[in-house]
């Protein structure tokens with residue numbers, strides 16, 4: 001990034017990106033050409049929307065109209081929000097810089113960002129009132145907060161001309177990219193979310209193993225908790241074939257790295273979490289050194305397949321014979337092995 005030629009407002013945007021995203025800021029800044037600014041602004045606009053969603057101090061009757069109309073703020077040079085208590089409130093307080101840089105993007109990028117922002121905001125209002133009961137509810141929630149991001153990004157890739165039209169047209173694969181990342185986050189963040197009184201684990205799953213999802217945080221329920229954990233990880237692993245097919249279509253190296261690095265970090269996280277009771281006593285994170293080694297390695301579809309194969313074999317090694325989903329987990333891993 002050539003920071004010397006940036007306007008003060010664009011510099012502020014990259015500063016906000018670095019402050020609000022450890023896992024995405026480096027790969028976004030490495031993107032080629034016009035995509036870099038477009039994806040940076042796309043991230044900040046959606047992080048601002050998500051910060052409204054996450055802020056538990058905003059009363060629901062205020063929050064719902066705020067989420068539904070949020071995309072309109074992109075056209076309002078004066079809009080900002082100073083009353084948030086969320087950790088990422090800086091993106092709401094500096095929203096005038098974000099919307100100014102949004103309005104300076106080419107129209108074809110603005111159309112994608114505004115459309116996804118409107119759909120995500122509307123989807124978030126549905127989630128605020130509805131619980132995640134069925135696996136379909138789980139897919140729907142993840143579609144709104146992450147699937148739509150994948151769909152928008154794929155459209156930006158094709159719109160920029162750096163990728164073929166099919167990349168942006170195949171919304172199912174793009175959606176699955178986001179579901180894989182969000183499901184991994186939800187699985188990993190069980191305890192953090194539960195302590196924030198936020199439940200994203202689907203009721204149809206946890207109710208097989210406990211009377212209340214909070215029971216998993218008690219050590220006497222650890223065995224049942226791990227069975228539920230393994231069931232949700234098995235569900236997430238079913239998305240790997242879509243992820244590989246999406247990445248197999250990419251031609252631009254900076255876009256490949258941008259897509260592949262979060263995907264390999266996610267499979268590494270799922271492997272660390274599988275059958276691991278530590279998920280219920282803290283947040284299981286992969287070590288920085290291991291993460292950097294993977295990032296440097298995930299630069300071609302062959303390398304990514306080798307990484308996916310490595311972690312899939314590790315998971316197969318850990319499948320307990322008495323786990324209720326052992327046969328399904330083995331079958332899902334077997335399918336990934338055939339593709340890698």
Ligand SMILES: O=C(O)CO[C@@H](C(=O)O)[C@@H](OCCCCCc1ccc2ccccc2c1)C(=O)NCCCCCc1ccc2ccccc2c1
Pocket residue numbers: 024028039042043046047050054145146147149150153177178179181182185258259262
């Ligand atoms: O608030 C927190 O601290 C955690 O937030 C989670 C939550 O609130 O559930 C939750 O917030 C979701 C709503 C806001 C998502 C905004 C976003 C995220 C990443 C982007 C990457 C590039 C461009 C735009 C992006 C937009 C969160 O950040 N979950 C992490 C998974 C979301 C990944 C989205 C995504 C989807 C497909 C992708 C494909 C390729 C590369 C990056 C991708 C990134």
Ligand SMILES: [Mg+2]
Pocket residue numbers: 050051054
């Ligand atoms: Mg959030």
Ligand SMILES: [Mg+2]
Pocket residue numbers: 050053054145
């Ligand atoms: Mg959120």
